[in-house]
Amino acid sequence: MIDLKIVRENPDLVRASQRARGADESLVDALISADEARRTAVSTADRLRGDQKEASRAVRSASDEERPAVLQRARTLAAAVKEAEADQTAAEEALRAAQLAVPNIASPEAPPGGEDDFVTIATIGTPPEVANPRDHLEIGTLLKAIDTERGAKVSGARFYFLTGVGAQLELALVNMAMAKADQLGFTPVIAPALVKPEIMEGTGFLGAHAAEVYRLADDELYLVGTSEVALAGYHSNEILNAADLPLRYAGFSACYRREAGSYGKDTKGIIRVHWFDKVEMFSYVRVEDAAAEHQRLLTWEREFLDDLELTYRVIDVAAGDLGSSAIRKFDLEAWFPSQGAYRELTSTSNCTTFQSRRLNIRARSTGDGATDGRQHIEPVATLNGTLCAVARTIACLLDHHQQPDGSVYVPKALRPWLGGREVLTAPAGK
RNA sequence: GGUGGCGUGUCCGAGCGGCCGAAGGAGCACGACUCGAAAUCGUGUGAGGGUAAAAACCUCCGUGGGUUCAAAUCCCACCGCCACCGCCA
Numbered sequence: 389m390i391d392l393k394i395v396r397e398n399p400d401l402v403r404a405s406q407r408a409r410g411a412d413e414s415l416v417d418a419l420i421s422a423d424e425a426r427r428t429a430v431s432t433a434d435r436l437r438g439d440q441k442e443a444s445r446a447v448r449s450a451s452d453e454e455r456p457a458v459l460q461r462a463r464t465l466a467a468a469v470k471e472a473e474a475d476q477t478a479a480e481e482a483l484r485a486a487q488l489a490v491p492n493i494a495s496p497e498a499p500p501g502g503e504d505d506f507v508t509i510a511t512i513g514t515p516p517e518v519a520n521p522r523d524h525l526e527i528g529t530l531l532k533a534i535d536t537e538r539g540a541k542v543s544g545a546r547f548y549f550l551t552g553v554g555a556q557l558e559l560a561l562v563n564m565a566m567a568k569a570d571q572l573g574f575t576p577v578i579a580p581a582l583v584k585p586e587i588m589e590g591t592g593f594l595g596a597h598a599a600e601v602y603r604l605a606d607d608e609l610y611l612v613g614t615s616e617v618a619l620a621g622y623h624s625n626e627i628l629n630a631a632d633l634p635l636r637y638a639g640f641s642a643c644y645r646r647e648a649g650s651y652g653k654d655t656k657g658i659i660r661v662h663w664f665d666k667v668e669m670f671s672y673v674r675v676e677d678a679a680a681e682h683q684r685l686l687t688w689e690r691e692f693l694d695d696l697e698l699t700y701r702v703i704d705v706a707a708g709d710l711g712s713s714a715i716r717k718f719d720l721e722a723w724f725p726s727q728g729a730y731r732e733l734t735s736t737s738n739c740t741t742f743q744s745r746r747l748n749i750r751a752r753s754t755g756d757g758a759t760d761g762r763q764h765i766e767p768v769a770t771l772n773g774t775l776c777a778v779a780r781t782i783a784c785l786l787d788h789h790q791q792p793d794g795s796v797y798v799p800k801a802l803r804p805w806l807g808g809r810e811v812l813t814a815p816a817g818k
Numbered sequence: 819g820g821u822g823g824c825g826u827g828u829c830c831g832a833g834c835g836g837c838c839g840a841a842g843g844a845g846c847a848c849g850a851c852u853c854g855a856a857a858u859c860g861u862g863u864g865a866g867g868g869u870a871a872a873a874a875c876c877u878c879c880g881u882g883g884g885u886u887c888a889a890a891u892c893c894c895a896c897c898g899c900c901a902c903c904g905c906c907a
Binding site (some may be wrong): 426427428430431433434435437438440441443444445446447448458459460461462463464465466627750752765 | 828836837864865866867868869875876877886887888
C-alpha cells in the first residue's frame with residue numbers, strides 16, 4: 389500500500405514508476421479521484437455526526453415541553469448520519485481497492501523494463517569446466533538423494549522426496565544457514581506456513597500473483613510461498629520501539645507455490661516445485677536505513693553462496709519484474725553446468741513501507757535532540773532476503789559440484805554439517 | 819469439539835445507557851529538591867482522520883452487525899484468551 393501523501397503531492401513520481409514497470413498509469417488517476425471522494429465523504433459525515441451529537445446532548449437537558457421537538461430533530465439527524473456513514477464506508481472501500489491496485493513506487497535506480505531488462509552488477513567465479521555434465525536429477529538419482537517419481541506418485545507433479553544424503557543435505561544447509569543468521573544477529577524463528585487472509589494481503593501476495601498462492605477455502609487460510617509473509621505479519625498492528633531497530637529475523641518454514649502458468653518450465657527435478665523449505669532473512673528498519681540494509685542483505689546472501697563455492701552473478705531486477713511490494717530487487721543467479729546458464733537461487737527485496745503500511749506496523753521514538761522528550765510515531769521499512777532456498781540449492785550443488793564419476797564435491801564450509809564428508813558418492817549395494 | 823469465565827490506553831485496573839478518550843495506579847518524559855542519585859513533590863504522557871499548523875471537531879474500549887435521540891456500557895454473531903471435560907502428535 390503506497391503512501392497517499394506521495395500520491396497527492398507528487399503524482400508524477402507514481403506515474404513514472406508505473407511506466408517503468410510497464411503497468412497501467414491510469415490507476416494513479418483513479419487513486420487520486422478515489423482519495424478525493426473519500427475526503428469529501430469523510431468531512432460530510434464528520435460534520436453531520438457533530439451536529440447529531442449536539443442534538444443528542446440537547447435531549448437530555450430539554451424540558452418536558454421542548455422534548456418532542458428536540459427528539460425529532462435528533463432522530464432526523466441520526467438518519468442523515470446513517471446515510472452519510474454508508475457513503476463514507478463505500479468511499480473508503482473504493483479507496484482501499486484503488487490503493488491496493490497500485491504497486492510500490494519503483495526505485496529510480498531499478499532498471500526500467502521487463503524480465504529481460506535486468507542489469508548484471510557482478511559476476512563471481514568462473515563456471516567450472518564439466519565435460520558432458522549430468523543434470524541434478526541424474527546425479528540425485530545416482531546418489532539416491534532425490535526421488536521425484538515417488539514424489540509424483542504420492543503428491544503429484546512437482547513434488548519430491550529427499551532421501552539418504554539428500555535429506556542430510558537439506559538439514560546441513562538449513563543448519564548452516566541458521567548458524568550464519570544467528571552469528572549475524574538475526575533471531576532464529578520457526579514460522580507457521582499457514583496464515584490469515586489479512587496477513588497474506590498485507591504482504592502484497594494477493595495482488596497480481598494471487599493465482600500463485602494456495603488457499604484453504606474451508607478454513608480461510610493461505611499457505612505461504614515464503615516465510616517472509618509470517619515474519620512480516622509477526623509485528624502486524626504493533627508499534628515497535630524505534631530504539632530496537634533494526635529487528636532482524638531468520639525464518640525457517642516450508643514454502644508452497646502453485647506454479648500456475650509455468651507449465652513446461654523446469655519440469656525436471658527440483659528446481660521448480662510446489663513445496664520446498666527455506667531460510668529467509670527479514671528486517672524491520674528505519675526508513676532512512678532501508679537502502680543500506682538492502683546492501684547488507686545482499687552481502688550476506690553473497691557470502692552464503694561464496695561459502696558454497698558457487699559461481700554466480702548478481703542482477704539488478706528490472707522494474708517490471710519486481711513484484712508489487714518491492715522498489716528494488718537483487719537476484720543471485722548461480723551457474724548450472726548442465727544447463728549452461730545462470731539460474732536464480734536467492735533474491736532480496738526492499739519493500740520500504742509498502743508492507744508495514746498495510747500491516748499497520750510503526751515505530752515509536754522519543755524526540756531526537758533538543759525536543760522535549762515527546763514521542764513520535766514513524767513508519768518502518770521492511771526488507772527480505774533469501775539465505776537458502778533448500779531444494780534449488782541442492783539442485784545447484786549437485787549440478788555445479790559434480791565430478792566426472794558422478795560423485796559430488798562438498799564445499800568446505802558445508803562439511804562440518806555433513807559429518808565431515810568431503811565428497812558425496814552413491815551408497816554401496818542396492 | 820463441549821461447558822463456564824473473560825477481552826478497556828505501554829502495562830495493571832475501574833466504569834456496565836448520557837460532556838467517558840475513558841477514574842486510580844504503574845511505567846515513561848520533563849521540571850523542582852540534590853554535589854549526584856534514590857525517595858518525594860509538580861507537570862505532561864494513546865492512535866488515526868478531515869487539514870499544513872493552533873483552537874475547535876470526528877473516529878477508535880477484541881472484530882462485525884443490531885437496538886436507541888444517545889453504547890465501553892444492552893442484544894446477536896464471530897474471533898481470541900483462561901479454566902475444566904473430551905480427543906490427539
